[in-house]
Amino acid sequence: MFQPSASQIGAQIDGAFWVIAIMCAVLFVSIISLMAYFTVRYRRGRNAAPVDIEGHRGLETAFVATSVVIVLVMFYVGWRGYKALFTEMPEGLFTIKATARQWSWSFEYPNGAVSDRLLIPAGSPVRVDLVSLDIIHSFYVPAFRVKQDVVPGTMRYVWFQSDLPGEYDLFCAEYCGTGHSMMVSSAVVMDKAEFASWLEAEGQEKAGKGAGRLDGAGVFKAKGCSGCHTVDGSPLVCPTLKGVYGARVRVISNGAVKEVVADEAYLRRSIFEPEAEVVEGFGPIMPSYKGNITDAEIEALAAYIRSLK
Amino acid sequence: MTAEGAHRDNAGARLGMWLFILTEFFLFFGAVVVYVFLRYRYSGAFSSASGALDLDLGTLNTLILITSSLTMALSISYLRRCAKKAAVYLLVLTFALGGAFLFNKYFEWGAKIAAGIYPGSSSISAHGVGEGLFYGLYFFMTGLHGLHVVAGMVVIGVMAVKVARGSVSHSAPVGLENTGLYWHAVDVVWIFLFPLFYLVG
Amino acid sequence: MEGKNGPIRETRIYVYLASWAALVGLTFLTVWVGTADLGGVAGLVPFVIAAIKALLVLAFFMHLWYEGWLLRLLPALAVVIMAAIVALVISDVAYRG
Amino acid sequence: MASEAGETLNISYLEKRDGGISSWVFSTDHKRVAILYLVSVLSLFGVGALLGLLMRLELISMGPTIMAPATYNSLFTVHGVIMIFLFIIPAAPGVLGNFLLPLMIGAKDVSFPRLNLLSWWFYLIGACLAAAALFTGGGPPDTGWTFYAPYSLRTGTNVTMAVFAVFVLGLSSILTGINFITTVHRERAPSMGWLRLPLFVWAIYSTAWIQILATPIIGVTLLLVMAERLFGIGIFDPAMGGDPILYQHLFWIYSHPAVYIMILPSLGVISEIFPVFARRTIFGYKAVAYSSIAIAGVGSIVWGHHMFVSGYSYTAGVIFSFFTFLVAIPSAIKVYNWVASLYKSSVVLATPLLYAFAFVFLFAIGGFSGLVLGALSVNVHLHDTYFVVAHFHYVMFGGAGFGFFAALHFWFPKMFGKMYREKTANAALALLFVGFNALYFPMFILGMNGMPRRYYDYLPQFASWQIVSIVGSWIFAAGLLLMFGNLIYALFRGPRAPANPWRAATLEWQTASPPPTENFAVIPAVEHGPYDFKDIR
């Protein structure tokens, strides 16, 4: 019934699940069959003379005592994996920084590489630091059985180790608005060597780009613009950016509708102070990127958006 | 025995009133949970922000409310002794003390707002996050308490009229007694708000 | 059984006056304690005083002193629940890692 | 005087004619108030259920099917708000509590009849405000019924008014609670000692305590959300140094106890039904009675089990999980004692008992899945997945809801003086039972495989179980329509019901069906316990 677990902690959590589930199933079956048996055995037609049994101290105490034992076992079984997740993380793990925003993820590696999928090496534990730029999201990889809310204002982390190369779904599990169900990515477990070479290549590319020109499409993805905006002309919750550049746009500014031309200055304003001029028909949900984006990146974005005809 | 008012259950009425007061206490308690949580995190900011509140005015208001509780209690006592006139005068006095409390609060709030200390003001962020939250909570809790004072005054006003007219009297004082309970409960809330906001180490 | 029906017993006026005087006295005390630098657990003293003041109001102005067990139980119950909730919330803030 | 009283006694509370609709909406008769609640609560249930059906329909295929994502989000928010605050919380106290409590303790009415009416009016105002929130401001709220900050502070939809509506509904709930506690303490018939109270009264009494102690907390929390949205005081807003997890604490300090507001009355209903149809006394009366109080007590300190992965402290997680497991014990006691009450009994398989059996079956599954969720590490995986959705539909609908249906079938003859067709009711139950499990059991499996909740869209691997669930929802809908149709038909065409069709021993059956406005000709003397069938076997 479970998708097989692909992490070490996952096996432990599945174990806890089955211990508890089987205890529950046994109790459930006994209770229901006892109820059915009594109903049949003592039905009116067969037993017309009921006996008023008001209670039985010994039996009632036994009920309570066994229940206490049962639930304490369940508590203990559940506690162990939680303890491992929250208190037994080894020191000095390879750390990836995950940034959540409405409605996309980006993952940043120690050497500067950035990706919109989480790539990790098989066979060694990794730590993922979780930050949010706007509201609460939740990092969830079912195959690893780990989940952690990403709370703005503080940093949380998760750690896990997967030994099973493959591609697994990564969800946002905390409701975060219109695009919540689109905030889906994947966790890719790679062979160690493969991962190392990917990381190096990606890091170098990034370093090289930093010196030269940035790739606008890359920034558009990495900064999460693509989480909201499409580039193919189909507006979702947010205006599409296809053909915006140079067009006349009706915006609401300080409560009044006005028309502006979408030039580079407008793009800049949209990115720094999105709430100042809100495109008619859309909500003021775009986050401000002030302090979160470099000039070079803006230029690359502008060039990219200009190219979207 | 069929008419609704025919059986009067004073103890029942009191129990009902007490249960209601309990819910009022829990209403404020919810905000106290917020307070405890934030004070734990921003204890430094809380005490420096508290220093900026007007302690003299706060103390004066505490004394005013305590005194109004006394006049309220005395009013019931006099009504019980059939001293209707004294009871009404004491109610009017209680009402006036409630008004004085609000008057002071109005000045206190006014001074803070004039100094740019209110939620959403442009200068409040200059005080640092902890202080901003302190004032946010200060306005919220004292405001909520103020609303209760206003509600209490309205009921006291109604009671004064009823006592004067005789529909609440020494033989049927429950209405006034329950008003008294409510007013004292509002006082108890303030007794805690005072150290929470004005006396942070 | 649980509070007598009918009006409750009369509170003497001097009891009111004495409670009032005590409340005023405690108010000044708490201001003094709150502003004096006592160090250590001094932060809690104003709340202890507030609790005493609240008890005075509850007992005499609100007549709990003369009431049956049920009404006296209510504030006690409230305090227990409130303490439990605060303790649990603190188990979060105090141990955030 | 005597003859006059005799005359009024022949007229039931339903028939008493004194001026059209206003004799209902301004009536302080607890039975009429109960009917007001019944009508309003069921109407809103109908609306909420329809929204649920629409949500299922949207998920029939991947991608957009019949609505946009924003619509779906508003849909589950409004569905949740209606089902929780407008249906299941007020249903049991408002309908069953109001109707039965005074009858069961031998009283003429509740302690404060006018307050009682006022609480229905608050309910109505709350419902209207909630409806208004759909069409004003930024449109229907899209936060989920939990209104989590900071999203609820940022969204442009009309959260402010929705939250205010819930605040008003809270007021209504508090007034009901105050009324019931006072009633149980003050209005019992002279010989009705505490240990002669029917178990339903114990359940309603415990519920009332939760209503008055927990509801104010959500009241102030919602006021804070409004203050945040209107003035920006920053307490829940991380951008201003506030803490969104603090919001979650406050929300669940109320909302976990609130789930016991939903279930306790139903547990009480089942405790009434079992002995009546087993024709013997309940096993362990005291244990069942006190376990209601225990659930109310322990239930108020387990709220943190909704926050195991919220990022609060590890210590808090361990403590809350521990208490969560403890709170299962009083529920377990009840279930054990019901089953034990069938031992050496003389079971009459009437419709109410069948509904009660369905309740036990579904509530046990729901409760057990609650235990699975309460286990710390397992919760990390299952939190905010469809497993949770399955859990709470099992306990809220399979438990509280089916308990309410059982109660309707048990007390229908008393409330309306008419009898429904048992065969049809049983057929409806069969549909409901099959439909329910087909609708919600697949959600457990979806959740175990990681399907997150509040998802407008899903990945291909989830499709097949979604389809099963959707087909289940149709079977279930058919069952509901049949059940309500049967009851509505009986209301107009059903044969007259006798005063005590089930030969029960509690006081409400000792008066006419439907009861006269005055409830009892003379305040009845209580000579035996509530489940003593010796004389009426």
Ligand code: HEA
């Ligand atoms: C009627 C409402 C109701 C009831 C009664 C319950 C009852 C319980 N609930 Fe549930 N719960 C909800 C409504 C309810 N819940 C809702 C609405 C949510 C989701 C809110 C949201 O996020 O939107 C939720 C979510 C929820 C969570 C959080 C899930 C998550 O989001 O991660 C948890 C975790 O611990 C939990 C646990 C429990 C437990 C342990 C019980 C226990 O009280 C159950 C006790 C019952 C039994 C155990 C079964 C009967 C007993 C026996 C048959 C005897 C044998 C038993 C033993 C020996 C133990 N519930």
Ligand code: HEA
């Ligand atoms: C008592 C509470 C209750 C009840 C009864 C229901 C009933 C139903 N609910 Fe539920 N539901 C919740 C409480 C409830 N719900 C809550 C609290 C949430 C969480 C919201 C959130 O995430 O914020 C939720 C969320 C929720 C989801 C998850 C959404 C998501 O996470 O993406 C789904 C998905 O399918 C769902 C479906 C249903 C369905 C199909 C029904 C069906 O059972 C409905 C059956 C009804 C019909 C089949 C209609 C036909 C019948 C009639 C029209 C009756 C006629 C009426 C009269 C004559 C009076 N609900």
Ligand code: CUA
């Ligand atoms: Cu991000 Cu849901």
Ligand SMILES: [Cu+2]
């Ligand atoms: Cu809960």
